[in-house]
Each structure stands twice: as C-alpha cells, then as structure tokens.
Amino acid sequence: MKLGKVEFCHFLQILALFLCVSGMNQAELSRSRSKPYFQSGRTRTKRSWVWNQFFVLEEYMGTDPLYVGKLHSDVDKGDGSIKYILSGEGASSIFIIDENTGDIHATKRLDREEQAYYTLRAQALDRLTNKPVEPESEFVIKIQDINDNEPKFLDGPYTAGVPEMSPVGTSVVQVTATDADDPTYGNSARVVYSILQGQPYFSVEPKTGVIKTALPNMDREAKDQYLLVIQAKDMVGQNGGLSGTTSVTVTLTDVNDNPPRFPRRSYQYNVPESLPVTSVVARIKAADADVGPNAEMEYKIVDGDGLGVFKISVDKDTQEGIITIQKELDYEAKTSYTLRIEAANMHVDPRFLSLGPFSDMTTVKIIVEDVDEPPVFTSRLYTMVVSEAAKVGTIIGTVAAHDPDASNSPVRYSIDRNTDLERYFNIDANSGVITAAKSLDRETNAVHNITVLAMESQNPAQIGRGYVAITILDINDNAPEFAMEYETTVCENAQPGQVIQKISAIDKDDPPNGHQFYFSLTAEAANNHNFTLQDNKGDVTPYLSGAVNLY
Numbered sequence: 001m002k003l004g005k006v007e008f009c010h011f012l013q014i015l016a017l018f019l020c021v022s023g024m025n026q027a028e029l030s031r032s033r034s035k036p037y038f039q040s041g042r043t044r045t046k047r048s049w050v051w052n053q054f055f056v057l058e059e060y061m062g063t064d065p066l067y068v069g070k071l072h073s074d075v076d077k078g079d080g081s082i083k084y085i086l087s088g089e090g091a092s093s094i095f096i097i098d099e100n101t102g103d104i105h106a107t108k109r110l111d112r113e114e115q116a117y118y119t120l121r122a123q124a125l126d127r128l129t130n131k132p133v134e135p136e137s138e139f140v141i142k143i144q145d146i147n148d149n150e151p152k153f154l155d156g157p158y159t160a161g162v163p164e165m166s167p168v169g170t171s172v173v174q175v176t177a178t179d180a181d182d183p184t185y186g187n188s189a190r191v192v193y194s195i196l197q198g199q200p201y202f203s204v205e206p207k208t209g210v211i212k213t214a215l216p217n218m219d220r221e222a223k224d225q226y227l228l229v230i231q232a233k234d235m236v237g238q239n240g241g242l243s244g245t246t247s248v249t250v251t252l253t254d255v256n257d258n259p260p261r262f263p264r265r266s267y268q269y270n271v272p273e274s275l276p277v278t279s280v281v282a283r284i285k286a287a288d289a290d291v292g293p294n295a296e297m298e299y300k301i302v303d304g305d306g307l308g309v310f311k312i313s314v315d316k317d318t319q320e321g322i323i324t325i326q327k328e329l330d331y332e333a334k335t336s337y338t339l340r341i342e343a344a345n346m347h348v349d350p351r352f353l354s355l356g357p358f359s360d361m362t363t364v365k366i367i368v369e370d371v372d373e374p375p376v377f378t379s380r381l382y383t384m385v386v387s388e389a390a391k392v393g394t395i396i397g398t399v400a401a402h403d404p405d406a407s408n409s410p411v412r413y414s415i416d417r418n419t420d421l422e423r424y425f426n427i428d429a430n431s432g433v434i435t436a437a438k439s440l441d442r443e444t445n446a447v448h449n450i451t452v453l454a455m456e457s458q459n460p461a462q463i464g465r466g467y468v469a470i471t472i473l474d475i476n477d478n479a480p481e482f483a484m485e486y487e488t489t490v491c492e493n494a495q496p497g498q499v500i501q502k503i504s505a506i507d508k509d510d511p512p513n514g515h516q517f518y519f520s521l522t523a524e525a526a527n528n529h530n531f532t533l534q535d536n537k538g539d540v541t542p543y544l545s546g547a548v549n550l551y
Contacts, residue, residue, distance in 0.1 A: 054104070054141040058112040059148050068095065068141060071102035073124040075133045083127045088120035088138070095120065095141065104141075112143040113180045145182035147242060151191045151232035153177050156246030162213060164220035164252040165351075172202065172211040172250055177232030192237040196245065198228030206237070211248060220252040221289040256294035256349040260286035262362040269323075269364070273331040274371040278324055281310065285320040286343035286360055295319060296346045306337035306366065323364065331370040332404060339364040375401040375411045375454035375464035382468040384434070388442040389475045396425065399432040399466050401454035409458040416451040416465075424448060425470070434468065442472040443508045478508040480517055500531075 060066045076082040086097040086104065095118070097104050102124075118141045124134040153175060160173035181188035192206045203214040211228065228248040235241030262284070269282040288295040299312045299321035309327050314320070321343065344359035352358075377399060384397035403409040413432045415425060425448070426437045432452075447469060454464040488501040505517045519535045 054139065055144045056106055056110065056141060057144045057146060058110045059146055060106070060109055065096070065105035065107050068104040068106055071097065071104065071122050071124075073102075073134050076102075076124065081127050082133060083125050085123045085125060086120055087123075089118040090141075091120055094118070097122075110143050112145045112182060113149060115143065116182075117142040145185045145188055147181055147186070147188035147235060147240075149180035149188075149234075150242035151177035151179045151234055151244040153230075153232065153244060153246035156248075158246065158248040159251070160211070160248060161251045161253045163255050164224075165217055165255055165257055166213050168213055168216050170213045172213065173248065175204075175209045175211065175230050175232075175246060175248060177209070177244055177246075179234050181234065187235045187238070187241075189234060190236050191232045191234050194231050194233070194237070196229040196231050198226060198230075198248075198250075201226055202228055202250065204230055211250075218252060219257075220254055221258065224252050226250045226252075254291045254294050255352075256290050256345060256347060256358070257352045257355065258289040258294075259356060259358040259360065260288045260295075260297050260343045260345060261360050262286045262343065264362065266363040266365065268367065270367045270369050271325075271329065272369045272371045273329040274373070275325060275329060277326065277328060281323045281325060281366060282364065283315075283320045283322055284341065284362065284364065285318070286362075288319070288345070293347050294345070294349075297343050298346055299341060299343050301339050302342050302361075303340035304338045304363075306339045309337060310339060310366070312339075312341060323366075329368050331368045332406060335368050337366045337368070339366065370405065372456075372459060372462055373404050374462040375456060376404050377401045377452075377454065377464060377466035380467065382466065383471070384468060385471045385473055386436060386440065387473045387475060388440045390436050390440060392436055392438060394436045396434045396436060396470060397468070398434065399427075399452050399454075399468060401432070401464050401466060403456055403462075407458070409456045411454045411464075412457055414453045414455070416453055419449065419451045425450060427452060434470075440472050442474045442510070443478065445472065447471050474510045480505040480507045482506075 054069045056066060056068045071084050073082060073084075080100060083099040084097050084102040085099065086092070086095060094108050094110070095104055095106055119138060120141060121136055121138050123132050123136045125131060126133055155176065158173055158175055162170060162172045175193070177191050177193070179189040179191055183189040193204045193209045194206065195202065195204045195211075199214070201213070201215050201218060202211055204211050209230070209232070211230070226249070228250060229245055230248055231243050231245045233241045233243040267282070267284060271281050275281070284299075286297060286299075288297065297319055298314055301307060301310065301312055309325070309329075310323055311326050312321050312323050315322055321341065323339070340361060341364055342359055342361050348358045378401070379399075382397060382399055386394065386396045390396075399413065401411050401413070403411060412429045413427050414429065415427050417423065423437055424440060425434055427434050432454075434452075450468050450470065452466040452468055454466065456462040483504045483506050486501060486503055490500045494500065503519070505519075507517075519533060521531075521533045525531070
C-alpha cells in the first residue's frame with residue numbers, strides 16, 4: 001500500500017506513540033503497593049496492582065485488534081489459575097481482554113473527537129472458585145490524539161467593511177479557525193493564519209487572525225470590493241500540518257473625499273414666456289463620485305440678473321438642482337436671464353479639506369421665448385353711466401385693448417352676446433366705442449354687466465376679454481300710483497271731521513331724496529260736500545298719505 005505524505009506522517013506519529021505508550025503501560029502495571037485483603041476470615045497482606053491510565057492512539061487503521069495494555073495481578077503465578085474480567089464503558093464491544101493473560105485490545109477504530117476517554121473496571125478471579133483475588137478496580141483508557149482534523153472557519157465566509165483611504169494597519173475583521181484536535185497535546189490544534197489571496201491590499205496577523213489594511217489610500221471610487229482567501233494551518237504552520245480556508249469579502253465604505261463637479265461650465269434653456277409661476281424651468285446636477293450622505297449637496301443662485309425671478313432647490317432623491325419660476329416672464333420686457341449657480345456638499349470631512357473646496361460653480365442662461373398672447377385691455381373693469389332717456393346710438397363709453405406681442409397686431413372688438421341677450425348695446429369693431437342699441441329702462445334693469453371681446457386680426461384664435469359695468473341713470477318718467485285699490489265703508493252715525501280712510505301713493509322713479517306727493521279730490525268729487533280731503537303737505541316720505549274726512 002502506497003501512503004501519501006500526510007498519511008505517512010500520521011503513521012509515524014501512531015508508531016512512535018504506540019511504542020512509547022505500550023512500554024509505559026506495562027511498566028506502570030508492574031508497580032504495586034501493599035493493601036490489606038480479607039479472605040475466608042483470615043487477614044493477610046498482599047501486593048495489590050495499581051491501576052494507571054492507559055493510552056491508545058485514535059484512528060488506528062490496521063486489520064488486527066490494537067494492543068492497549070496488560071492487566072496483571074501479583075497473585076497470578078502464570079499457571080492459569082487466575083482469569084481476568086473487564087466491565088464498564090466499551091467493554092466487550094470496543095475493548096476485549098484475554099482472560100488468561102490480561103492483555104487488552106481495541107477492536108474498533110477510535111476517534112478522540114467523539115470520545116476522549118473510557119472508564120472501565122477490572123477484576124482478577126480464581127478460576128476454580130470464581131471468587132475475586134483482587135478487589136475490583138477502576139481505570140481509564142485515554143484516547144491519544146493525532147492530527148486528523150483540519151482547522152475550520154465555523155463563521156465563514158466573512159463579510160466586512162473598512163473606510164476607504166484608511167491608513168495602513170487599520171483593523172478590518174478578525175477571523176477564527178477551530179481545530180477539533182486536542183489543544184493540550186502537541187501542536188495538532190495550534191493554528192497560524194496566512195493570506196492566500198488579497199495581497200498587497202490586506203494582511204493577516206498569523207496568531208490572531210486579525211485582517212488589516214496593507215496599502216495606503218485605497219480608493220472606493222477606483223475599486224470598492226476585494227475578495228480575500230485566508231488559510232489556517234495547524235502544527236504551527238509546519239510541514240505535515242492540515243489546513244482550512246475561508247473567504248472574506250471586504251467592501252470599502254465611502255468617505256467624502258470627492259467634491260461635486262458640474263459636467264459643463266455653462267447651460268442654456270429656452271422657456272416660453274407663458275410658463276406659469278412655480279413651473280420647473282430646468283434640472284441640473286453636479287456629479288459626485290461619493291455615495292449616500294457624502295454625495296448630498298445643496299444648490300444656490302449666487303449671482304446674475306435672474307435673482308428674484310428664479311429660485312433653485314434640491315431634489316432629495318436625485319440630488320438634482322431644480323430651477324423654478326418665481327415671477328411671471330414677459331418676453332417683451334426681458335428676453336434672457338443669466339444665473340450663477342453653486343453646488344456644495346452638505347457634509348464635508350475635515351480630513352480632505354486640503355484637496356480643495358467641496359463646491360463647484362456653473363452658469364445657466366435662460367432664454368425667454370415669445371408666445372402669441374391674446375389682446376390685453378387697458379383696464380380689467382370699465383364703469384360707464386348713461387341716462388335711461390338716451391336715444392339709440394348715444395355713445396356710452398370706449399374700451400381699448402392692444403396686442404402685447406412685438407407684432408402688435410390690430411385688434412377688433414365685439415360684445416359677448418351671452419352677457420347682452422337683449423342686445424341693448426353695440427360696439428364699434430375698430431374703435432371700441434360702445435353705443436346704445438335700443439331704449440333703456442332703469443326700472444327694468446339698473447346695471448348692465450357685459451363682456452367685450454378683443455380679437456387679434458392676424459390670429460382670431462387669440463381673444464382677450466374685458467368687463468364693462470353700465471349704470472342706467474334715472475329720469476322722472478313714471479307718474480305716481482296709489483299703493484292699492486281703496487274701498488271704504490262709513491257708519492251712518494259718523495261724526496263730522498272723523499277720518500274714515502288714509503290713502504298713499506308710490507313712484508317707480510328713484511330721486512335721491514325720495515318723492516313728495518300732493519293729494520286733491522277730482523272735480524266730480526269736489527262737488528260732494530259730505531267728504532273732504534286733508535293733504536299732509538311738507539311730509540316728505542316715500543309714501544305720503546292723505547286723509548279723507550267726513551263732515
């Protein structure tokens with residue numbers, strides 16, 4: 001049978017230990033000490049065996065039973081009168097004893113990592129009487145370790161992080177390998193660590209397994225992750241030792257070592273003048289090679305003629321600068337604006353201030369584009385007055401609108417008939433003069449609210465709207481009317497001068513201080529001397545009353 005290098009080393013270990021232990025076991029078993037022994041009522045002193053610890057190598061691979069040691073009693077004269085009996089852990093199943101010679105053998109392959117020792121009991125009996133000639137004694141068979149277990153990283157594979165730009169020697173993570181062999185015997189369980197993959201960036205301390213940085217100024221932006229292979233070897237790393245490996249994934253965590261930088265020195269955006277206030281004009285972004293909080297930045301307008309017209313804020317999700325309108329744009333007033341914008345990191349690491357300012361500048365030019373706007377009236381609301389006695393064609397007032405665009409297109413006027421259903425008014429299409437189109441009656445409608453349309457001649461789709469309130473002035477065009485139909489009864493015994501009815505009148509007209517009425521009897525009624533009318537002169541009230549008296 002051809003043995004490999006490791007198997008051959010194990011064989012030599014087993015052989016050396018076997019020779020040493022066998023001699024030790026027999027020598028120890030031959031020692032004795034005196035102990036009183038009671039038998040058949042007589043007392044005698046005899047030499048008794050001393051049970052010591054037996055040793056047997058683990059992992060024996062031979063075909064014959066493995067010799068463990070020999071039990072021998074001083075009373076055994078070698079004539080076959082004494083027999084030996086073994087009991088306890090593994091007796092008969094693992095360990096057997098030759099009852100004549102006391103030789104102990106192991107019949108199975110033993111593994112120290114499964115069970116490190118066995119506790120057994122032994123007796124020497126008289127073969128004829130089957131009575132003990134020695135007191136039962138307990139002894140231990142200890143399994144002697146050999147280097148049959150490689151180191152194992154029970155917690156691997158590992159992941160760890162270390163800040164980029166860390167100085168040489170910065171601790172990253174500690175790896176630990178365990179060896180199932182006996183740490184109290186030899187070097188089988190004494191491991192040393194080495195790095196198989198990951199140089200020259202990282203190193204590992206041989207005794208502790210602490211991984212450290214080995215190169216200065218490692219840059220996450222150049223490479224952010226490294227795969228290390230760490231080896232643990234027992235026998236203190238000597239030839240013939242067993243080894244195990246694990247992987248360690250090391251991620252360089254970010255530090256703020258990169259300032260924001262605009263990809264371009266200037267930008268230009270075109271926006272229509274009709275864009276509403278708060279609308280987004282543009283999005284710009286400064287590039288930052290860092291990540292997370294280290295890439296967070298703020299933007300501000302530091303100069304330019306667009307201060308107060310535009311503002312810039314930051315989109316927290318994308319870190320873009322959002323430019324929005326604060327005031328209405330007017331192409332006819334100003335056609336372009338220039339903004340000087342700064343982007344700066346919000347969280348600056350003092351260690352890297354020597355690299356320069358953690359901010360950058362760019363220029364944004366905003367071109368205002370002309371938009372064909374509808375005509376604009378000179379006033380949002382026109383107020384006009386006209387007498388209700390005005391004849392058809394009377395001029396009431398004039399409205400005016402103009403095209404705000406540079407083309408200054410001519411404007412034509414019309415009345416929105418939805419606001420003048422009865423067509424009381426007309427407007428001159430060219431001049432904007434409003435005239436009365438029919439008779440007006442204040443008592444029917446005291447105020448007319450109409451909408452005037454101004455349309456561009458060159459683009460009829462562009463329509464502006466103006467609002468006109470026309471108040472109708474009153475004239476005295478309505479006669480007084482009795483407030484109601486009167487029907488009066490009088491008793492036949494009524495006394496002269498007794499008031500039998502009060503009457504009143506109303507007028508639909510609307511003088512500033514109310515009406516003053518004068519009451520009198522008609523000519524026919526004046527000839528009837530049974531009744532008289534008393535006029536309350538000078539009583540100025542909306543309803544002036546008169547009293548009919550009986551005489």
